[in-house]
Each structure stands twice: as C-alpha cells, then as structure tokens.
Amino acid sequence: MKFQMLEVNLSTQEKKVVDVTEDIRNYLGGRGFGAKVLWDRVPEGADPLGEENVLHIGVGPLTGFIGSITNFSAKSPLTLLRGESNMNGHFGIELIYAGYNGGLLLTGKSPKPVYLYVKNDDIQIRDAAHLWGKPNLTTQQTLRAEIRRDLEDQNGRIATIGPAGEHLVRNATISHDFYHHAARLGMGAVMGSKNLKAIVVRGTKRPSYHDPKRLYEMVTHFHKAARHQKAKDRRWGHYSSIIDRYYKTMEGVKNKQLGWDPVCDLFNPLIFEQEYQLWNDSCSFCHIGCKVPYYRMTSPLGPCAGEFRHDNAGGWGANAMVRGFEEQLYITPYLDDLGLDGEDVSGVVTWMMECYQRGIVTRKDLDGIDLTWGSVPAICKLVKKIAYREGIGDLLAEGLKLAPPKLGRGSEKYAIHCKGVAITSYEPRGSMQDGVELATCPVGSLHGGRGSPERIAYDSLTLCTFLRPSVNQVFGFENYVAEMLRATYDWEVSEEEWKNIIRRMSYMERCYSIREGYRPERDDLLPERFYTETIYNKYGEPKSMDRNVFMEWRNKLYLSYELDPNGLPPKDLLKKLGMDFVIPTLEKAARS
Amino acid sequence: MGDGVVKMAKENKTSNGAGQEAPGKQGWGTENMPYPKGVALIEARWDRCTGCGACEMACSMSHFGVISRELSRIRIYRYLLPIPKSVQNVCSQCSEKERECQKACPVNPPVIYYDKERLHMVVDEDRCLGSSCAQCREACPAKVPTFYPPEADYSMVCDLCGTGGERRPQCVEVCPNFALEYMAPRFPQHLQRIHPDQKAEYLAKHLYPLPKDRVQIPPEELFKEEK
Numbered sequence: 001m002k003f004q005m006l007e008v009n010l011s012t013q014e015k016k017v018v019d020v021t022e023d024i025r026n027y028l029g030g031r032g033f034g035a036k037v038l039w040d041r042v043p044e045g046a047d048p049l050g051e052e053n054v055l056h057i058g059v060g061p062l063t064g065f066i067g068s069i070t071n072f073s074a075k076s077p078l079t080l081l082r083g084e085s086n087m088n089g090h091f092g093i094e095l096i097y098a099g100y101n102g103g104l105l106l107t108g109k110s111p112k113p114v115y116l117y118v119k120n121d122d123i124q125i126r127d128a129a130h131l132w133g134k135p136n137l138t139t140q141q142t143l144r145a146e147i148r149r150d151l152e153d154q155n156g157r158i159a160t161i162g163p164a165g166e167h168l169v170r171n172a173t174i175s176h177d178f179y180h181h182a183a184r185l186g187m188g189a190v191m192g193s194k195n196l197k198a199i200v201v202r203g204t205k206r207p208s209y210h211d212p213k214r215l216y217e218m219v220t221h222f223h224k225a226a227r228h229q230k231a232k233d234r235r236w237g238h239y240s241s242i243i244d245r246y247y248k249t250m251e252g253v254k255n256k257q258l259g260w261d262p263v264c265d266l267f268n269p270l271i272f273e274q275e276y277q278l279w280n281d282s283c284s285f286c287h288i289g290c291k292v293p294y295y296r297m298t299s300p301l302g303p304c305a306g307e308f309r310h311d312n313a314g315g316w317g318a319n320a321m322v323r324g325f326e327e328q329l330y331i332t333p334y335l336d337d338l339g340l341d342g343e344d345v346s347g348v349v350t351w352m353m354e355c356y357q358r359g360i361v362t363r364k365d366l367d368g369i370d371l372t373w374g375s376v377p378a379i380c381k382l383v384k385k386i387a388y389r390e391g392i393g394d395l396l397a398e399g400l401k402l403a404p405p406k407l408g409r410g411s412e413k414y415a416i417h418c419k420g421v422a423i424t425s426y427e428p429r430g431s432m433q434d435g436v437e438l439a440t441c442p443v444g445s446l447h448g449g450r451g452s453p454e455r456i457a458y459d460s461l462t463l464c465t466f467l468r469p470s471v472n473q474v475f476g477f478e479n480y481v482a483e484m485l486r487a488t489y490d491w492e493v494s495e496e497e498w499k500n501i502i503r504r505m506s507y508m509e510r511c512y513s514i515r516e517g518y519r520p521e522r523d524d525l526l527p528e529r530f531y532t533e534t535i536y537n538k539y540g541e542p543k544s545m546d547r548n549v550f551m552e553w554r555n556k557l558y559l560s561y562e563l564d565p566n567g568l569p570p571k572d573l574l575k576k577l578g579m580d581f582v583i584p585t586l587e588k589a590a591r592s
Numbered sequence: 593m594g595d596g597v598v599k600m601a602k603e604n605k606t607s608n609g610a611g612q613e614a615p616g617k618q619g620w621g622t623e624n625m626p627y628p629k630g631v632a633l634i635e636a637r638w639d640r641c642t643g644c645g646a647c648e649m650a651c652s653m654s655h656f657g658v659i660s661r662e663l664s665r666i667r668i669y670r671y672l673l674p675i676p677k678s679v680q681n682v683c684s685q686c687s688e689k690e691r692e693c694q695k696a697c698p699v700n701p702p703v704i705y706y707d708k709e710r711l712h713m714v715v716d717e718d719r720c721l722g723s724s725c726a727q728c729r730e731a732c733p734a735k736v737p738t739f740y741p742p743e744a745d746y747s748m749v750c751d752l753c754g755t756g757g758e759r760r761p762q763c764v765e766v767c768p769n770f771a772l773e774y775m776a777p778r779f780p781q782h783l784q785r786i787h788p789d790q791k792a793e794y795l796a797k798h799l800y801p802l803p804k805d806r807v808q809i810p811p812e813e814l815f816k817e818e819k
Binding site: 097141154155177223289293297301302334380 | 678802
C-alpha cells in the first residue's frame with residue numbers, strides 16, 4: 001500500500017511526488033487528509049488569497065468506485081476558517097489513473113495566468129493568457145479542443161474557474177464539465193489567487209488494486225441491489241426534495257421573512273420532469289445517473305440548458321421570490337458560467353433585496369439596479385457586477401462575513417449566515433435537526449449533516465453522499481468500508497481503528513478551524529432572526545425556534561460528536577489518537 | 593393459469609443458451625430474453641449511455657482480470673454539447689463488405705479477421721505489429737481498435753467475450769442503463785459504424801439552437817431594451 005501525492009509549487013515551478021502513506025493511514029484521504037495538509041502546510045493566520053495558502057485536490061482510497069467525488073481543501077477566503085468543497089464527476093478518478101492516489105497539492109502563486117497540465121508523469125505549467133477572462137464553458141471548450149490535439153483522445157478531464165474566480169470573489173467555484181462544481185467556501189477564489197485558470201488531468205496508468213475481482217463483484221452487486229434508488233433519483237435528480245421541503249417549512253422563503261408563499265407551488269418537480277428533462281448523466285462507476293440536465297427551446301427567456309440541484313438552485317427559488325422553473329433555469333446556468341456559488345451568492349443577493357425592500361440601500365447605491373424581489377434582469381445584472389467586482393459588486397463579492405460590517409447601516413441583521421456562509425435553502429425553524437447541524441459544522445454552515453463525523457468519513461472515502469442510504473441498505477457502511485479497503489489496498493482496518501480514523505478526521509477539521517479563530521461556543525449559533533421571529537406555513541401554523549431548546553440540541557449533538565460541552569475535542573481522546581500536536585493550540589484557544 | 597406462467601418462466605430460465613445458467617442481466621428482468629445464437633454483435637444505444645464506465649470495467653475484468661479503462665475494448669467518450677453527454681464506442685462486427693480493418697492489415701494473412709466458426713472478430717496477438725502500425729485503427733470509421741503498449745501492444749477489438757464456445761458479453765450484462773444490446777445484426781449499421789464525434793454531433797441536435805459554448809441568451813442581449 002503506497003499513496004503518492006503530486007506537489008506543484010506554482011511560484012518556483014517545482015514539481016515533486018511526496019509519499020503520504022503515513023498520513024493516509026491516519027486520515028484516510030479526501031476531506032480528512034485535506035485538513036491535515038492544511039494544518040501542516042498553511043501557517044497560522046495566513047491570508048487565504050495570498051501565496052501562503054495551498055489548494056489540495058483530494059482523492060481517497062475508494063475514489064472511482066460507486067460514485068467518485070473529488071474534494072478540494074484550502075483555507076477559505078469566505079469564512080477565513082477551514083475550507084473544503086466536494087465535486088462530483090470524473091476528475092478524481094483521472095488523478096488515480098495518473099498515479100496520484102494521494103491527491104494533488106498546489107502551493108505558491110504563479111506570476112502570470114497559467115494552467116496545469118498533468119499526463120501521468122508529464123507535468124507542465126502552461127500559459128493561459130488566451131483563456132484568462134473567459135467564462136467557464138468557453139474555457140472548457142477551448143481547452144478540450146487543445147488537449148484533444150495533444151492527447152489524441154477525449155479523456156482529458158478539466159477543472160476551470162470562471163471570471164468570478166479570477167476576480168477573487170470570495171464565493172467563486174471550480175467547475176468541471178460545466179455542471180459539476182466544487183462550489184462552496186470559495187475554492188475558486190483560492191485557485192484564482194494562484195493565477196491558475198485550469199487543471200487538466202489525463203491518466204493512462206493502471207491502478208494496481210489488491211483484489212480487482214472482489215471490487216468488481218461489490219460494484220456490480222451494488223448496481224443491482226440498489227436499483228430502486230436509481231428509479232427515484234433518475235427521474236428528478238436531487239431537486240425533487242424541494243417542494244416537499246417547502247411544505248415542511250424547511251426551505252427559506254423571501255430571505256427567511258416568510259414560511260410560505262404561493263410561488264413555492266411553482267417548484268414542483270413533476271412540472272420539471274414533464275417539460276424540461278433532457279437525459280441522464282452519471283459519475284464514474286455509478287449506476288444511478290442522477291444528473292438530470294434540462295433543456296427547453298421555447299422557454300420565455302429563450303433556449304436554456306443546465307442542471308438543477310438543491311444546492312445550486314435551492315437559493316434561487318422562493319428565497320429570492322423567483323417565479324418557477326421558467327425563470328430559475330435562466331439564472332442558474334448564468335452563475336455556473338460565471339463561476340459563482342449559486343447557493344452562497346443567492347444569500348448575498350437576497351440580503352441586498354431585503355435591504356432594498358427596507359430602504360437601507362437605495363437604487364443609487366446599487367448602481368441603478370431596481371432590485372425588487374424576484375426580478376430576473378436585476379438579479380443577472382447584480383450577479384455580473386459581483387463576478388467582475390464592479391461598483392457595488394466589489395463590496396458584495398466579499399461575502400456575508402466581511403460585507404455586512406463594511407456596509408453597516410443596520411444591515412447586518414438581515415444577513416442570514418453562519419460563520420460567513422449564507423443559509424439559503426434551509427429553514428431551521430421548520431427543522432431543528434437542520435438548524436443545529438448547520439450551526440455546528442466546523443467549516444461553516446454548509447448543508448445539514450456536513451459536520452457529522454460519519455459524513456466526514458464519507459467525504460474522505462470520496463463516496464458520493466447521495467449513495468449513503470443505498471450503501472447502508474445493501475452492505476452496511478462498516479462492512480462496505482472494511483471489504484472495499486481490503487480489496488483496493490489490502491488494508492485491514494479493525495473496528496476500533498476505523499472509529500479512531502473517523503475521530504481523527506473530525507477532530508482535525510475542528511482543530512484547524514479553532515486555530516484560525518473559530519470558537520464553537522461563540523460561533524455555533526444561528527442568526528438572530530431565527531430565534532426572534534415567527535413564521536407561518538401554508539396552513540397558518542406558527543413555526544419558531546426557542547433558543548434554549550436549540551442550545552439543548554446543540555449540547556446533545558456535541559455529545560454525539562464526542563466533544564466536550566464547549567464543542568472542543570477532549571484532550572485524553574486526542575492523546576489516545578496520537579494527535580498531541582494540536583493540544584497547545586486548543587489550550588491557547590481556551591485562554592483567549 | 594398462474595401455474596402456467598410460473599412453469600413458462602421456469603422453462604425459460606433453464607432452457608436458455610447451452611442449458612447452463614441463463615445468460616442476460618440477472619435480476620434486471622431481462623433474463624427471459626434469449627441471447628442470439630448465430631451471427632451477433634453488440635449494439636450501442638448511445639442515446640441512453642450515462643457514461644458511468646461500468647462496461648469498461650467489465651471488459652477489462654473479463655479479458656485481463658484487472659480494472660482499467662485503457663485495457664477495455666469498449667470505450668466511453670465524453671463530450672460537452674454544451675451539456676455533458678457520453679457515448680460508447682464498440683466494435684460492431686461489420687459485414688464482410690464493410691470490414692475495413694481486415695482489409696487494411698498489412699500482414700498476410702490479416703492479423704485481425706472475422707472468424708467464421710466463432711462468429712466474431714479475432715486478433716492474432718502474437719503476429720500483430722502493435723501500436724506502431726495501427727493501420728486497422730486508422731481504417732476503422734469509428735476508430736475502434738485500441739492499443740495499450742505497456743501491457744497489451746496489440747489491436748484490441750470486441751470478441752463478444754467468447755470463450756469455450758459460449759458468448760456472454762460482460763459489458764451488456766453489467767450496463768445499468770440498457771444502453772448496450774447483444775443482438776443479431778440489423779442492417780444497415782450506418783448509425784453504429786460512425787465515429788463517436790459524429791454520434792455526439794447527432795445528439796447535439798437535441799440542444800438546437802444552442803451553440804457549443806452557450807447555454808442561454810446572455811442577459812446583456814436579452815434584457816437590453818430595459819436600459
């Protein structure tokens with residue numbers, strides 16, 4: 001068992017292969033290993049958009065089997081804490097085929113725009129002057145044509161940033177194959193700050209797995225045993241949950257001012273299925289094909305194509321009072337093309353909308369944009385300003401942690417965020433579970449459950465989270481992991497060791513954030529609005545959240561994550577896990 | 593009547609093929625569709641392909657006992673149309689008149705030829721000149737024959753997983769999308785014997801009138817009258 005990480009220093013153009021087997025044994029890969037890399041490589045208090053920050057593209061031991069995600073890690077420019085984001089698609093598996101099963105680490109900063117070309121051992125830093133300034137899709141098409149000449153085949157995988165990443169917008173994304181995005185926490189801005197426009201990977205090596213026959217049996221058995229999940233996911237993709245969530249008051253409406261509005265009913269996936277669906281698309285070795293891209297030639301806003309998920313489109317539903325799919329399908333591909341995180345930027349735009357509604361900002365402040373609720377032209381204009389940092393966009397591009405204090409005028413209380421990450425397509429008053437999970441996530445309020453140790457284990461194995469229920473059903477998670485680790489790398493993990501790996505990964509992530517100024521007791525709270533205002537669902541039933549109940553739930557959650565009541569990892573357990581090196585940091589944090 | 597149906601199903605399960613375990617996608621509900629016994633080919637329904645690559649895994653597993661895309665005889669090509677779409681590329685066991693690879697082979701007798709007893713394409717691995725020649729690949733309209741010099745430096749084309757007189761194409765059996773069909777030839781094959789690029793061009797017409805680098809009319813054009 002050997003894990004190799006490719007390290008490329010963009011300042012000095014130095015490339016080397018690092019053996020990371022020891023760290024992978026302790027931190028598994030992907031998200032868990034990414035946290036360790038950040039701890040080791042990024043100095044305390046480093047500027048996320050400076051030369052000191054690194055970008056780690058993580059793959060795990062099981063990447064490429066049953067849905068492969070790619071994990072991006074860097075210090076987040078949005079939250080200034082640990083940053084990470086997952087991307088589906090075919091990028092991670094290509095890194096494995098190129099021989100880098102410990103991932104790819106980018107350090108330093110290139111003096112001019114470049115793109116990175118990796119074909120097995122041939123690593124080149126190429127000039128990207130002709131790509132700089134172009135939106136995602138154009139960049140990807142141009143690169144595809146170029147790479148195809150180079151490789152004489154189609155299989156180069158490309159990850160790019162759009163204009164938003166180039167302009168260091170703090171919630172910019174990294175895009176792969178147009179609709180796969182590593183969107184959260186500003187990974188695109190980190191890539192942009194390194195003057196790196198794109199990464200191209202092509203691998204033609206054969207990964208030497210221990211027992212390919214067993215792997216093959218596991219994967220094909222899973223395909224058949226989990227076919228019921230397929231039928232459901234294929235039909236509507238992962239956008240089907242949304243109407244359900246509106247009815248349960250779990251989805252934000254009008255920047256969380258309301259619990260229900262008639263526009264919610266326009267987001268029924270049945271309408272989507274009947275009018276827009278194009279075909280299905282899947283990730284590597286996944287039978288589901290849950291990408292359900294849409295296309296409509298005769299929509300009111302012209303022909304539009306793209307893909308909806310709860311993540312990129314959820315915030316552009318009733319939260320911004322956008323009226324139905326017809327308008328929503330115009331906004332989301334525009335954001336994908338600019339390279340903005342649809343979810344986070346929708347939080348910024350709805351914050352501005354509410355400020356405009358309340359007269360805190362005027363039309364003059366917004367450079368003449370009439371930002372009324374649900375106005376598509378206004379949204380597109382504002383979003384473009386954010387992506388290019390023009391006028392008011394320069395302020396809004398700072399994200400919800402830094403922009404509201406700069407704007408002032410009492411606008412802070414309408415910024416619905418937790419640790420700087422916008423809460424858009426969640427409504428904690430309808431679901432306390434979502435609420436505490438959003439609040440306690442050490443990397444910012446990503447999605448419900450993203451902070452739980454089990455979820456970190458999934459992300460580190462790079463097993464797609466949408467397959468969680470199926471894997472549990474077919475194999476049971478622990479059995480699956482034990483069996484797959486044995487078959488891939490002949491890695492025998494005892495039950496106790498597996499628990500320890502999960503603890504280590506979860507503590508590492510938390511400790512890194514604590515080092516950068518995260519204090520669980522102070523920061524694991526929701527915006528004031530959720531505790532003080534009551535909303536009403538469609539049937540007039542009140543929904544509110546009691547602060548004491550929230551704190552009770554939070555303490556229970558800390559307990560289940562094996563943390564002390566202050567949200568800190570207990571020291572005796574850290575010593576047992578061999579993580580003594582984080583204890584001085586925790587003590588320092590406790591004193592401050 | 594109920595008994596009759598059960599009986600029929602039982603008969604079908606046991607009497608299929610050469611009296612062995614019924615071929616086909618076990619558990620997918622297509623067990624009862626028998627595989628062709630005479631001349632046969634794998635037809636790619638490329639509109640249904642989701643690009644998961646299970647067929648590539650099955651192919652390399654069946655022929656080499658490893659998991660490797662490069663050692664697979666069926667290949668997935670991925671395009672941006674601008675919406676991502678994958679299409680398969682697999683040998684369609686062309687009819688005699690259209691067998692360009694056999695005609696192009698510089699070795700005499702041809703290394704790559706149609707075996708009239710086994711009823712599929714065969715490559716004589718020892719005599720093949722390898723990737724330095726690759727005339728068969730050049731001649732093939734779909735560029736199907738593949739080479740992987742580090743491990744298999746000879747032309748690899750689909751042999752319908754024919755071993756010991758039995759043919760059970762593994763890619764067809766694992767495809768979760770019914771995007772591959774093992775069937776008797778259906779002529780003409782002009783939608784199979786084309787390069788994947790051409791298949792992608794046909795599929796791109798689903799997205800008419802969008803060009804390849806646009807997914808919408810840009811807002812600057814669409815909303816300009818408001819200024």
